[in-house]
Amino acid sequence: MNKLLVLFLLAGTILIYGQAEPNGFPGIEILPNNHAPDGRYLFSTYTVLGVDVVPFLIEMNTKGEYLFYKSLDAPATDFKIQPNGHYTWFDGTLGKYLVMNKDYKIIDTIAAEGYATNNHELIMFPKGGYMILADDTRIMDLSEIIPGGHTEAEVTANVVQEFDADKNLVFSWNGFDYFTLFDAASDIVLTGGRVDFIHSNSIEVDTDGNIILSSRNLDEITKIHRKTGKILWRMGGKNNQFTFLKDPKGFSHQHDARRLANGNILIFDNGNNKPPLYSRVVEYKVDEIKKTAELVWQYRRTPDIYSAAMGNARRMPDGNTIIGWGFNLTSDGSAQAVAATEVDSIGNRVLEFTLPLYIYSYRVFHYDGKSSSSGRGAVSDIKNILSAETDIKLSLYPNPVFGSATLEYYSGRPGDTSIKLYDALGREVRELANSSSAINAGKSSVSFDGLPAGMYFIRMQSGGESKTVKALIMK
Structure with missing residues (x-):
């Protein structure tokens, strides 16, 4: 494999663009034929397989030059730039989100209220306020509900919470009130000591102000009324209300359901329950009255990539689509696996980069423009925040x-x-x-x-x- 650029990371370091690149752990390889427009890629790296690696937050330009990175003590997910220009990510040590300004200084923390903060999604609104996922875990006797069920099972449902600009809770929606254990996809184990039967992984404020929720373990996209909490429709899974046109199998264990500017819905389809196993990105034209979802665009990489979990897809303003492949175990025999692919509107690859095997990124984002930092900032000491929070x-x-x-x-x-x-x-x-x-x-x-x-x-x-x-x- 031709390698255009190989960069290296070092545990315990902070880098702002313009400083020397240290030696250390092998990092990212940007593959040839890079035609991506200028901008920044944001992602975090970690492993879920017990491999001894250091988690990182990474911001780099389309040439593969690092603008910023920070090594962490615990895995981080959902590293992105919010509409107000702040960086946010879920910190696995604190169990909450950190907020960092454009000068790479941590200025705030965000958490759910009354429940454990979920690591999948935080949306901050341009005029203040935010929406977040949380986890409600209850000890339940499932032995009389589920054949072989545990008598003291830890059952988790997801909660959607919205807060105003002053961090006052203004909306809370609990999956226990709307979903049942029997809604779970056929491969979800309900007889263990821990039961995660919903596993919501993205929230999206729709154009009409309501909420679109993606739940992996239900194989379902759900639309929720933002004031009453009523379910408006269910797409996919056992309670599917839609007819899939030009795509009879639909999606499975999906992530990152997003409403596009053209009114369609873009989804990263992991494809767990649809042999042969492969992952793809799908775009559906959705008629919410007739309850139809017509496949109008998809990207399936050649050769196939199968991502058993995680992953995302975002449509860029120029029509390109950036795809993060999440938990990708597919390899061409080298020591690297594809982490992200950017394609144009007809599916041509404009950029692709890899990470070492068994190192993954939950999501990958591409933003227009250059870093706004002066290059002299530094990341606030996370350990000081940790001591304050704990x-x-x-x-x-x-x-x-x-x-x-x-x-x-x-x-x-x-x-x-x-x-x-x-x-x-x-x-x-x-x-x-x-x-x-x-x-x-x-x-x-x-x-x-x-x-x-x-x-x-x-x-x-x-x-x-x-x-x-x-x-x-x-x-």
Whole structure:
């Protein structure tokens, strides 16, 4: 394979355009015949296979020159530029999104309210406010619902939340209220200890103001009323309401459903349940009245690429389409695998680059123009933010609990602190401790006598942050 350019990354480094390129881990190879228009590619790299690699945020131009990169302590996803010009990504250490300005300085964090923040999608609005995905995990007895179901399964549904410019929650939609376990695609395991039966991976504000939700494990694109939460239609999966024209198999385990300027919907189709296995990008002309989805354009690479998970596709203003191949295990026998392909409107490749095998990017974006940085900025110290976000400590021992246990907690955050016990259905059982001092710390013996055996949750809230631990009560 001819290699136009090979660049290298080094763990623990920050690079702003104009500084020397360090030696280190092999990185990106841009393949020949590069005809992409000027602009910037943004993506993050990590692995999901236990390979010892360092995660990175990367911004490079179409010539393969790095404008910026930052090594991280944990995987990051959804690294992109928002409409207000800020960079955002989900940080796996913090479990929330970080916001970075044009000078590469971290200025804010964003998280869901009342639920764990999901790592798939954050949309910030030009005039302020944002929409985010979250996870609602409940302990459920599935043994009487699903043959072979676990008696204490951790079942996760996804939540769509919208916040205004002041971070006030103005809309919350919970998948538990609208989907059932039986909606899951045929290959989704419902008998394990952890059940992820929806697995939403993208949210899109439609042209009429409502929400388009993509859910991988349902094989479904769902349109949701933005005020009432009512499902307006369901495309794909077991509850499909649409007739697919010129594409009888439809899509499977899809990602990144986006409404285009021409009114069509663009989807990255992973294709998991459609042998022979290959991934592609599809564009459907959708009639929401007649419930038809007509295939009007697709890109299937030659030779085929199969991405079992992740991936995205975005239509550029010039008509090109940038495709991130996600979890691509396809290789031509070399040590690299295609990470991204950009094609023109008739499917000609204008740029393609690879990553080393077993290193992936959740999404790849192409933005017009050059970096706005002066070249003298630096990334704020993520470790300082990490310490600020994690200065809440909560522990219970011994655990499992027989009768009583020791509860120990600490918070350096100003404001009220409360610690409450909840049952497996999320109902408050009792308050275990509270304080209103600037430094909150305590250690006490807590009796659980009189409570039924089972899984409980202890949640500490302090200074706008929270921490939850499980408590397994035995008899």
